Amino acid sequence: MEQLLIGIIITIAIATVVNVFLKKLDIPTVIGYIFTGLIISQIYNFGEHDKETLEHLAEFGIVFLMFTIGLEFSISQMKSMKREVFVYGTLQVVLSTLLFTFITHYFFDVALKSSIVIGMALSLSSTAIVIKILNENGEIHSGYGRITLGVLLFQDLAVIPMLLMISIFTSENASVSELLTQTIISAAIVFVIIFIVGKFFIEHFFDFVINSDSEEIFLAAVFLIVIAASVLAEHFGFSYTLGAFLSGMTIAETKYRFKVESDLVPFRDILLGVFFITIGMQINLNIIVEYGGTILGFMVLIMLLKALILFVALRFFMQNRSAVKSAFALMQVGEFGLAIFALASANGLISTEINQIMIVTIVLSMILTPFILKNVSSLADFLFVVPTELRERALKSVGFENHIIVCGYGSVGKQLVKKLKKNNTLYVILEHDVKLVDEAIAKGEKSIFLANAARKNILEHFGVKQAMAVVTAVNNAHQLRLICENIDSFGNEINSVVTVKNRSQEESIADLNITHVINRRETITELLANQLCAFKKAL
Numbered sequence: 001m002e003q004l005l006i007g008i009i010i011t012i013a014i015a016t017v018v019n020v021f022l023k024k025l026d027i028p029t030v031i032g033y034i035f036t037g038l039i040i041s042q043i044y045n046f047g048e049h050d051k052e053t054l055e056h057l058a059e060f061g062i063v064f065l066m067f068t069i070g071l072e073f074s075i076s077q078m079k080s081m082k083r084e085v086f087v088y089g090t091l092q093v094v095l096s097t098l099l100f101t102f103i104t105h106y107f108f109d110v111a112l113k114s115s116i117v118i119g120m121a122l123s124l125s126s127t128a129i130v131i132k133i134l135n136e137n138g139e140i141h142s143g144y145g146r147i148t149l150g151v152l153l154f155q156d157l158a159v160i161p162m163l164l165m166i167s168i169f170t171s172e173n174a175s176v177s178e179l180l181t182q183t184i185i186s187a188a189i190v191f192v193i194i195f196i197v198g199k200f201f202i203e204h205f206f207d208f209v210i211n212s213d214s215e216e217i218f219l220a221a222v223f224l225i226v227i228a229a230s231v232l233a234e235h236f237g238f239s240y241t242l243g244a245f246l247s248g249m250t251i252a253e254t255k256y257r258f259k260v261e262s263d264l265v266p267f268r269d270i271l272l273g274v275f276f277i278t279i280g281m282q283i284n285l286n287i288i289v290e291y292g293g294t295i296l297g298f299m300v301l302i303m304l305l306k307a308l309i310l311f312v313a314l315r316f317f318m319q320n321r322s323a324v325k326s327a328f329a330l331m332q333v334g335e336f337g338l339a340i341f342a343l344a345s346a347n348g349l350i351s352t353e354i355n356q357i358m359i360v361t362i363v364l365s366m367i368l369t370p371f372i373l374k375n376v377s378s379l380a381d382f383l384f385v386v387p388t389e390l391r392e393r394a395l396k397s398v399g400f401e402n403h404i405i406v407c408g409y410g411s412v413g414k415q416l417v418k419k420l421k422k423n424n425t426l427y428v429i430l431e432h433d434v435k436l437v438d439e440a441i442a443k444g445e446k447s448i449f450l451a452n453a454a455r456k457n458i459l460e461h462f463g464v465k466q467a468m469a470v471v472t473a474v475n476n477a478h479q480l481r482l483i484c485e486n487i488d489s490f491g492n493e494i495n496s497v498v499t500v501k502n503r504s505q506e507e508s509i510a511d512l513n514i515t516h517v518i519n520r521r522e523t524i525t526e527l528l529a530n531q532l533c534a535f536k537k538a539l
Helices: 002-024 029-043 048-072 075-080 082-107 112-123 127-137 143-170 176-210 215-235 240-251 257-281 285-314 320-329 335-346 352-374 376-383 388-394 411-422 434-442 456-461 477-489 503-508 521-538
Strands: 404-407 427-431 448-450 469-472 496-499 516-518
Touching (some): 029 257, 029 352, 048 127, 048 215, 048 240, 112 143, 127 143, 127 335, 127 352, 215 240, 257 335, 320 376, 404 411, 469 477, 477 496
Parallel strands (some): 404 427
């Protein structure tokens, strides 16, 4: 235990130093974590038990990532994405699997069963890296972002039959029909419990928990839901991540969606960091030295073929530019590919040598991915020149635009919303108090969300950069300061109006870049109305 703790301390220290240095070069933190894993594996000898402990901890990073992805996509939204998930996803996985199976079997003389396993593993991409970078770049809801996410979701679902296929190939007792029947029954049980039972239970459960008025208890309840759903799915033979994703989709149907997401993001990112460190620890420098040329050749061949397959398949459904950007985003091999190779190696379907070569090849393809995604628009521009009018149409925002973000729905917030309704102004209300949200919804208010504006990602989600103005009308001084700090972090282009109760509150935000601070509540609506008129004229 002491050895593990010392190793963790050294790892955190190295990760901090490496990422601070790489951030100055504008290199994503994902790369810093992977290099940290590589460094720590060379200078510190973790025991097998310690490595296993870290890998289990890292798996929760993927679990919480898939949970937050599920929060983004309710059942109704998934229905609207059925083409991206089931058409584009099926084409990508099936075509990639068939091509890589054919190449492996006929050109490298690998046994057919082993070739099928290799083909399935290589068809998968990295959900963890791609979603993280798309979120950081604000492109998760863009045209190609939706396509990419849809394909990744299908890949995560496809992992289930892939793991089943390995069981079929290695099973000596159970028949194929028995395994398929067992899987179908297990899937039905998991879906019924998480969706049917969860739909009626979760919101009432959170209503009960929120009455405690404790952030710690609410966060513990979220952890309980995520981990319970993950364990349930794993118990019935599926991945932890599938259970987490389904529980996220269930919560997305409730009013607690944004609150849960904002509270969970810091923990998700920390655990994802651990996951990427364990990826770096799997790089074997001896394998790179011995098979460097082979690994480099495999990596280039795999990534180019994956991109080509997806581009050719997608170009029949959309513009070339969207197709090629999605192809570039998904050209790497991902973490589930590593899991399939590990399971196949343990069951004797592939040799240890092939497993080691493929691990290094996959990890190197993952290292390249952030750089590719960072420059994906430039790569698309290089390959396809798009007329300006088509570019503008393609880049049209699918989110909020030219709206007012109202932070807080107390007495001042309610007065402002009445004025906005009277002026037919588009607005969204972000309120942290569930009682105020319930009260507003009961009165027919459809533009209010249970969300904490003190979280930067919440303001980003509701289009703070595209907003006409952000109005903060909260009474809590600490909450007011946090929200203003977040507004300030977006730069000078944000039109911000902050109402304060007294001189003390006004002084507490004096050092921040706030456009207008109003300290006269008796004339608040008139002053705000004047500001809004000025903003409209400026557009």
